[in-house]
Amino acid sequence: MKIANDCVVAIHYTLTDEDGQQLDSSAGGEPLTYLHGHGGIIPGLENELTDKAKGDSLKVVVQPADGYGDFNPDMLQQVPREAFQGVDSIEAGMQFQAQGEGGQMQMVVVREVTDETVLVDGNHPLAGQVLNFDVSIEEVRAASAEEIEHGHVH
Secondary structure, eight states, X not given: OBOOTTEEEEEEEEEEOTXXXXXXXXXXXXXXXXETTXXXXXXXXXXXXXXXXXXXXXXXXXXXXXXXXXXXXXXXEEEEGGGGTTOSOOOTTOEEEEEOTTSOEEXXXXXXXXXXXXXXXXXXXXXXXXXXXXXXEEEEEEOOHHHHHHTSOO
C-alpha cells in the first residue's frame, strides 16, 4: 500500500541540522505514527512521504517554509521582569506558557535576562532552520473511520 491521505503511517527517523548535528531521532524507540494528510507532521516531510511504501527509505531536506516556518523577529518580546512573579530564578533557555494575542496558549523561551526585562521568543525552536531527515517507512495501513473522523491515530 502506498502512502496517501487517510493512511496511518509509522516511520523511524533521524533529524539533523545543516551542520549534521542530531536534533531528534526515533532510533531505539517506537516509530513515529501519524495520520497522513491531517497535519500531524510538518508539510515538507509529509509531502515527500506521499506515494512511498513500507520498506522504503529516503533522505528529505525540508526548507524552513515547509517546516516550522521562517524565524519571525516579531515573535521576540521584551517583558518586564515583574511579569514573572513567583519565579525565583529566570535564566536563558527556560520555557514558559504565555497567552497569545488571540487568547491561545503558546510556549515561549527565555533568550536573555536583565535586571529589568526578560527577552522571550515565541518562535518554534526549529524556526528558520533547514531540517534533514533520514526516514525509513515501517508500516502503512488504511485508517479506520474513527481515526479519520478524529484526525489522529488510535
